[in-house]
Amino acid sequence: MAVRLRQLEAFRAVSQLGSMTRAAKQLEISQPAVSRLLSSFSASIGFKLFERHKGQLIPTQESRFLLREVSRLLDSLDHIDDLTHSLTARKAGHLRIACLPGFATSHMPRVLAGFLKNRPAVTVTLEPDRPERILEWIIGEQYDCGITDGFSDHPAIDSEDVAMRTVCILPKGHPLGAKSEIAPSDLVDEQFVYARRDSVFFRKLNDVFRAENLTMNYRIETRQFTAACMIVAEGFGVSVVSEMDAMSHRDKGLLIRPFKPMVPHVLSLLRPIHAPASMIALEFLEYFQDSLRPYRMDGA
Amino acid sequence: MAVRLRQLEAFRAVSQLGSMTRAAKQLEISQPAVSRLLSSFSASIGFKLFERHKGQLIPTQESRFLLREVSRLLDSLDHIDDLTHSLTARKAGHLRIACLPGFATSHMPRVLAGFLKNRPAVTVTLEPDRPERILEWIIGEQYDCGITDGFSDHPAIDSEDVAMRTVCILPKGHPLGAKSEIAPSDLVDEQFVYARRDSVFFRKLNDVFRAENLTMNYRIETRQFTAACMIVAEGFGVSVVSEMDAMSHRDKGLLIRPFKPMVPHVLSLLRPIHAPASMIALEFLEYFQDSLRPYRMDGA
DNA sequence: TAAGATTTATAACATGATGTTATAGTTTGG
DNA sequence: CCAAACTATAACATCATGTTATAAATCTTA
Numbered sequence: 004m005a006v007r008l009r010q011l012e013a014f015r016a017v018s019q020l021g022s023m024t025r026a027a028k029q030l031e032i033s034q035p036a037v038s039r040l041l042s043s044f045s046a047s048i049g050f051k052l053f054e055r056h057k058g059q060l061i062p063t064q065e066s067r068f069l070l071r072e073v074s075r076l077l078d079s080l081d082h083i084d085d086l087t088h089s090l091t092a093r094k095a096g097h098l099r100i101a102c103l104p105g106f107a108t109s110h111m112p113r114v115l116a117g118f119l120k121n122r123p124a125v126t127v128t129l130e131p132d133r134p135e136r137i138l139e140w141i142i143g144e145q146y147d148c149g150i151t152d153g154f155s156d157h158p159a160i161d162s163e164d165v166a167m168r169t170v171c172i173l174p175k176g177h178p179l180g181a182k183s184e185i186a187p188s189d190l191v192d193e194q195f196v197y198a199r200r201d202s203v204f205f206r207k208l209n210d211v212f213r214a215e216n217l218t219m220n221y222r223i224e225t226r227q228f229t230a231a232c233m234i235v236a237e238g239f240g241v242s243v244v245s246e247m248d249a250m251s252h253r254d255k256g257l258l259i260r261p262f263k264p265m266v267p268h269v270l271s272l273l274r275p276i277h278a279p280a281s282m283i284a285l286e287f288l289e290y291f292q293d294s295l296r297p298y299r300m301d302g303a
Numbered sequence: 304m305a306v307r308l309r310q311l312e313a314f315r316a317v318s319q320l321g322s323m324t325r326a327a328k329q330l331e332i333s334q335p336a337v338s339r340l341l342s343s344f345s346a347s348i349g350f351k352l353f354e355r356h357k358g359q360l361i362p363t364q365e366s367r368f369l370l371r372e373v374s375r376l377l378d379s380l381d382h383i384d385d386l387t388h389s390l391t392a393r394k395a396g397h398l399r400i401a402c403l404p405g406f407a408t409s410h411m412p413r414v415l416a417g418f419l420k421n422r423p424a425v426t427v428t429l430e431p432d433r434p435e436r437i438l439e440w441i442i443g444e445q446y447d448c449g450i451t452d453g454f455s456d457h458p459a460i461d462s463e464d465v466a467m468r469t470v471c472i473l474p475k476g477h478p479l480g481a482k483s484e485i486a487p488s489d490l491v492d493e494q495f496v497y498a499r500r501d502s503v504f505f506r507k508l509n510d511v512f513r514a515e516n517l518t519m520n521y522r523i524e525t526r527q528f529t530a531a532c533m534i535v536a537e538g539f540g541v542s543v544v545s546e547m548d549a550m551s552h553r554d555k556g557l558l559i560r561p562f563k564p565m566v567p568h569v570l571s572l573l574r575p576i577h578a579p580a581s582m583i584a585l586e587f588l589e590y591f592q593d594s595l596r597p598y599r600m601d602g603a
Numbered sequence: 604t605a606a607g608a609t610t611t612a613t614a615a616c617a618t619g620a621t622g623t624t625a626t627a628g629t630t631t632g633g
Numbered sequence: 634c635c636a637a638a639c640t641a642t643a644a645c646a647t648c649a650t651g652t653t654a655t656a657a658a659t660c661t662t663a
Contacts, residue, residue, distance in 0.1 A: 006384055007620075008307075023639075033623060034640070034642095035622090036623080037640095037644090039622095039641085040620095042641085048387040050390060053579070054579035055630085056639080058630065063582075064581035065396060065581065072386055083311075083369070084305075086368070086369060087306065106438065278364075279361050279364065280547065282364075283365070307649075323611065334610080334612095335613080335654095336652080337611095338611060338612060338613085339613090339650080342612085355611095358609080452638085
């Protein structure tokens with residue numbers, strides 16, 4: 004007869020407590036139940052588990068040997084119990100996130116800190132890289148979710164777009180700061196700081212200028228909004244960037260003005276469409292969406 | 304509902320095989336049984352375990368997380384199964400032996416080697432010490448068995464005596480070697496090598512001499528028969544020692560002759576009487592008895 | 604797309620593990 | 634030796650887990 008879990012539990016309890024009656028109390032079952040569990044266990048393994056001495060049940064040397072292993076097993080069963088609860092409550096799991104480098108250093112750390120705060124058993128891998136690589140990773144199911152921009156549909160990717168507000172940023176004391184709203188024509192004579200000229204966002208921005216027969220006058224290209232903010236804050240040039248990035252550099256001396264017409268910066272939240280959805284990943288994407296709400300075009 | 308072992312087994316099998324039908328075959332149960340085990344498990348933990356894709360059951364990320372722990376647990380259960388079988392077959396366990404120093408270096412290594420040969424999971428602690436300490440250890444249940452001599456009953460000790468044959472040993476070329484049998488009177492003019500003058504055995508030997516109004520003429524006292532053998536082999540003196548020890552020094556140049564009347568060397572095999580008997584200890588004592596058979600007074 | 608094959612789920616039932624209470628037998632300690 | 638505590642046994646209830654039969658879903662392929 005196979006070893007039964009209940010037998011092991013009874014065995015451990017009796018070994019520790021030295022009495023079936025007490026073991027029964029601890030296990031919250033009746034004493035005869037314990038008695039039978041032990042005798043069936045003993046019969047199935049073929050040796051005596053206890054020797055009685057003055058009313059105490061003393062483990063035989065064999066059973067002391069066994070007890071070590073049995074305790075280990077029951078401990079790991081408890082661990083599994085905990086784990087299933089944590090997984091259900093989305094308090095455990097592993098999350099692999101790929102995102103744009105700009106996010107990895109600005110918004111993401113804050114979001115992750117908040118997300119992990121109440122999920123002590125969740126571990127995260129955060130991989131910042133170029134958009135194309137992010138797509139590859141999601142398609143290859145190496146990552147559970149990706150944050151990128153300029154994404155257009157892909158059959159293997161489940162995506163959700165979020166249009167983010169953008170703003171014009173100016174160095175402190177810049178004359179345009181006097182205006183409450185900036186138009187393309189205001190920027191024609193300024194030194195423009197690009198963040199990724201080839202990106203969908205900057206092509207759309209260009210379209211706005213071209214629609215009014217204006218040309219953007221750019222001098223510097225950076226790869227991230229964050230970098231553009233810092234350059235402008237240093238007093239060199241102006242730019243149009245995501246409001247979220249602009250806000251986090253506000254205290255570094257930066258004038259922030261609405262830019263009309265507003266060109267949204269479209270973020271995409273990605274998931275591999277074929278891989279089973281990780282609940283923790285879905286939960287994270289939801290949390291991440293929430294974190295964007297203050298900066299969304301349609302947001303509060 | 305508590306996590307059931309069977310659910311974990313089914314979960315592991317399906318994870319590994321990607322199909323309930325195959326899992327059922329591996330577990331040697333019917334497919335509906337597996338189906339129900341999985342659905343009940345999934346219900347009790349509260350999340351989906353698998354996602355289907357082209358007829359394959361693909362573990363969700365949560366369940367991959369779980370699987371690691373579950374596999375560990377099932378492995379240790381297998382281990383326990385093995386262990387109970389090994390313990391039943393007395394192929395596992397731990398054995399604590401206390402013995403006279405002379406045994407620890409001569410007879411015991413051979414016996415242990417033979418005993419452990421077919422018992423790969425048995426471990427041994429061998430502690431050589433003086434007879435009084437051996438008694439203390441057995442009484443205190445720090446050791447499972449003890450080998451000593453000169454023992455007389457003790458209420459906390461279960462003992463079994465074995466009378467061992469003794470022989471007279473002479474250096475190679477010694478004139479007494481001409482005799483086929485040695486009597487006390489032959490040894491009166493020899494330099495006698497004692498092994499533990501205070502021992503029961505040597506007191507008995509003394510009695511034999513005194514019965515014939517002879518006195519033993521001793522010069523050297525050693526603590527072990529083994530040492531006595533080596534001294535005699537070096538050409539210094541004669542002695543009467545256990546035949547077993549004499550035999551193992553035969554090739555070092557030692558004449559062995561019967562000593563009449565034979566004074567047995569009485570060994571005692573000890574066990575704590577109160578401690579639950581360890582099956583492996585009982586088995587060892589039996590094995591040890593066997594090893595003594597060729598040298599016993601009443602032996603073959 | 605329809606047909607056939609394969610896989611999974613559901614239903615109805617048998618059995619054994621594990622719980623219960625009642626009670627008898629053992630052990631311990633004054 | 635007796636009372637108290639502990640353990641074993643019996644008789645029974647319930648549930649987990651197995652079975653077979655069969656329906657439903659899904660995949661493969663013509």
